[in-house]
Amino acid sequence: MLDLLSVHDTSTADISYRHVGSTDITRYEKMHVEVFKDSGKASIAVAHEMAQLIRAKAGRGEKCVLGLATGSSPIRVYAELVRMHKEEGLDFAHVITFNLDEYFQLEPGSRHSYWYFMHEHLFNHVNVRPKNINIPKGNIPLDEVYQHCMDYEARIDQAGGLDFQLLGIGRTGHVGFNEPGSNSRSLTRLITLDHLTRVDAAGDFQGISNVPTRAITMGIQTINKARRIVLLAWGHKKAEIIQRTVEGERTSEIPATYLQDHPNVTFLLDEESSADLRRFSTPWLVGPCDWTETQERKAIIWLSRHVDRPILKLTERDYNSNGMSDLLALHGTAYELNIQMFNILQRTITGWPGGKYGVDDSQRPERADPERKRVIIFSPHPDDDVISMGGTFARLVSQGHEVHVAYQTSGNIAVSDVDALRYAEFTRDLNESFGSGNARLEFIIEELSRNGKGGQPDSLDVRKIKGLIRRGEAIASARFTGLTDEYIHFLDMPFYETGKNIKNDLGPEDIQLVRELIERVRPHQIFAAGDLADPHGTHKVCLDAIFRALTELKDASSLAIADTWLWLYRGAWQEWPIHEIEMAVPLSPAQVEAKRNAIFFHQSQKDGAMFQGEDQREFWQRAEQRNRETARLYNQLGLTEYEAIEAFRRWHF
Template identity: 60%
Template sequence: MAARVKTDIRYKPVGQFEETRFEKIHNVIFENSNDASIEVAQEMANLIKRKQLSNKRCVLGLATGSSPIRVYEELVRMHQEEGLSFENVVTFNLDEYLPMDKENTQSYHYFMHEHLFNHVNIHPENIHIPDGKTPSTTVVEYCLSYERKIKDHGGLDFQLLGIGRTGHIGFNEPGSHYNSGTRVITLDHITRVDAAPAFLGIDNVPRKAITMGIATVRSAKRIVLLGWGQNKADIIKKTVEGEISSHVPATYLQNHKNCTFVLDTGAGSELTRNKTPWLVGPCEWTEELTAKAIVWLCTKTGKTILSLTDKDYNDNGMADLLMIHDSYDLNIKMFNRLQHTITGWPGGKPNADDTNRPERAEPAKKRVIIFSPHPDDDVISMGGTFDRLIEQGHEVHVAYQTSGNIAVSDADATKYAEIAKRISPSKEAQSIIDSIVARKESSFDSPEVRRLKGHIRRGESYAATRYLGLADSNVHFLDLPFYETGTIKKNNLSKDDIDIMVNIIQDIKPHQIFAAGDLADPHGTHRICLDAVFEAMKKLKLEPFTKDCWLWLYRGAWHEWDINEIEMAVPMSPGQVLRKRHAIFAHQSQKDGVMFQGDDTREFWMRAEERNRNTAKRYNDLGLSDYAAMEAFVRHKFD
């Protein structure tokens, strides 16, 4: 491994990096991507200023995607509010789709101007982005000339990177050579799947791209790679702790002398020092860490909690824990902890001792708001619990935070418009059909088309909630403005968004709120919707009812809470699993060809059922009761 070069940036992460036998790349972990992005932007600004003082150009290699968005926002802020000048800055972007028009909203040319270049004083001639319209007959020479331009400018002073789930940097997919230069590459299927939401379906994602090569990236004097969210955790671990391999191109960075991975807690969660710190060195054995370690030990040994022995603890790096506690006491305490999370009464069991129950017994009938980011997250993620709350007589409200209109395909919208036209011929229906036919891939849906797609999602939501027995008066469509852009890129939360959230919470005065806790993508709709809940509750913190309001977080179809994190587990019978499935079926536009499928080609009901079965199985494997399925929740406690 190459010797480290000390950088001048003073990162303030949650946990300082310690060179261990596991980690081969310098990394720092922050509580959240916002704080981390500001620190990275500050390093870039300091570099620009130092170069200005010596009257030199500052050559930046820049990345696209969701990871660097907040970095660019902070650079723009520093330019507009603090006078940071970009007059000496020269930029080279990593990549571009091929073929791709510059005007296309999915082009990286459009992305960079939208997020950075249109808002700072950089000279246009200093901006270099691969041309996605380069003819195949001249593309090889074009790539060579791109390399020459970088060298003619003295090389890259700073290279900003993201990382794909395949371990690609730029578009250097698995199999890329250590000494590769700028070239045309065929995109990996997973890369195209990840890009599919932005293109409104994988069929619209180009199959090729122009990318800087591994050698080009490695030539940069300084490299900072950004990693945000739980969905990047596995590839970050492979990159930081694994062997150098062309199968994970980012591992080539292990040989760079001045490279730092800047991560949030989600992206760094699988690193050994975070996931199993007792294997790295002495630990401070908090209750949370002890619970995590015992669940891990059961998985490692294949044993139930109550069958763990002193030898199991000693043989797996946990001997110092036995210096504090007896193994029998540890096992009993952990077993009881998990046992107490299981309840068939998610709203609390009336007239019961609630000392060891996850929810309060009183009031017996609670007012409940289920916040659903999209018009199907409620039934996909907690359909069984939703059903149980209604069945047990609570006053349940569901609030759909966004319209979900961009997830409706043009084909479905056309079908409904044609049905409407046949029932009652109208110019409006024909106008919608004509608008869909005329729309180019680079343009947005018209307001009329978005409205129709939103109505489709609303109708499906009513079908699902009526099936579960919820009155229409308790179904609320918030249509938060941040979402209504007509494209995958959303606006930041505004005062209007927060006011809408404040109003519904204040009107209902709930005892319970359920909200989506999927935080994988810091710029994703789920994260923004959760931030909206937090901001609204912050504004309402002086209201008396909030003192008795508990917030429970659920997760979606992709990830589940770790067993040691779960604070309420709601079992489902086989019959309830079927009821949940049928509620999900009501969302017909999201079946049989979902636009935002992710890397799992199964339908959402299949993913949800597997996740719920696996949660129940994990409880059973640890020695607890055997259930058909379970939905899991973590309680968020406000400061």
């Protein structure tokens, strides 16, 4: 087995993101866990372990039997296996594969099927023999399902059992599609999907109503018979279920906890998915703690909330009773600790996100000079700017800074066919009213009128209409915030334009579009969506394009970024933890209302937007609740009470 530690990125000084070998710090964990700086390195590590196993088995003249998973988590694993096949000659001729699951009553050729997924990401690119590929059949009659499942079990046994099983994990704690309530002795079978599982899949199917309600899945016992298991989990959305799986009791309510029974299982996590494990969330309660400034801030904020007292009212007994006696000993008194932390938090709050000219800025988040800053707000989709930082956006404009907004993608995939059809028919009727017509438009209307279009991606013409809808909404919203059209930019990054939820990899043209804008504006401030988790999410890909453009400019010693600071905001679903916030911009009730009105211009994303996730509130409601909650937390810690707060974290590139 590959030494996974060899590829860890331990460059950060924060103990939370370094591998810790001490048994004390991991004593609450009931399975072997490895934490990586990012999912890319973790994916490469597991791909290399799989390749090593394939080669070792081939060297002995044996078949290598792999259990494979689908979903976003293993995509990079498969990409690395494909690379090794093409560049290093990794041979799949003697590999037999068994997939975990498949949606029931879905044809293999459907782009939503796992058969399609596996061929698109792996099988079409390596020399695995078709007869050695095994995927449960979703398109069989109900009365044949039981026998098909028993035959699937038999084929695994005939192949000699699974040498290696790759897993992801759902937020219900499912592995495969073994939903809560699954038995530890369960075998391959038909199962009804949990509502949360269907909600998580809704984006792929363009609405939860299109997600199948049943699936065929390997059972818990089938999975646990594999000789080696590796489970992957990325992103903050998986943090809670990972903690419950790794540190909790074995229970059918969280089927993944049955992996605690396996003698050779490893969980590979990134920083965000591991954040709720005790060694990271509250290391001072687990063992000796490396009291960095970041760790002190995190611990004191935790303590204030835990004992439900403002920071300035924390006592020596509070510190001693909650695992922080050594921190108290370092600083002498609770009073000194409390004052220091209160001042740090107070200095994050500013009504001048572009800096306040002519005042001492040594205790402020932003520089005072220059008085008028050049600013680029990068927005992955055409509404992230106002949803995530609409109040700060308006304040930067009103305070006289030169603000540019750059919409990185068209966002066309988030426009429903119903909305696109309405606009297309309106355009046709408008043309007819003025005595002109467009035959091409009739074909587009016909395509949009076909219910579901057979699960096929949108045509280029349809994508153009949907993109224009979102472009118009973004322009109206930015104008309302105070911008004129010359400061509104549409990058239409090519990686996004697939017409499908699965996007292309980031390419040189994507990065060049970002770089050219930065070189043209020469910004003092860049604001970007700081979603660092899902490696395939649009926010993460757009952020990577900014990172890579800045790296190229830095390597070239470009004057365009000689005085640039990068501030990261979060999206509609999540906010920065209080201890990570470095700039907090308070909003008055009137500013909250103005932000809401700016969001309202994005009409295609109101009243049942296509990618709402499990939260059925509209985006403006989520944004307001998130901003009000941040203000409430600041107030709970003993700081001034505000209506709402938008939060940012500075990224040092």
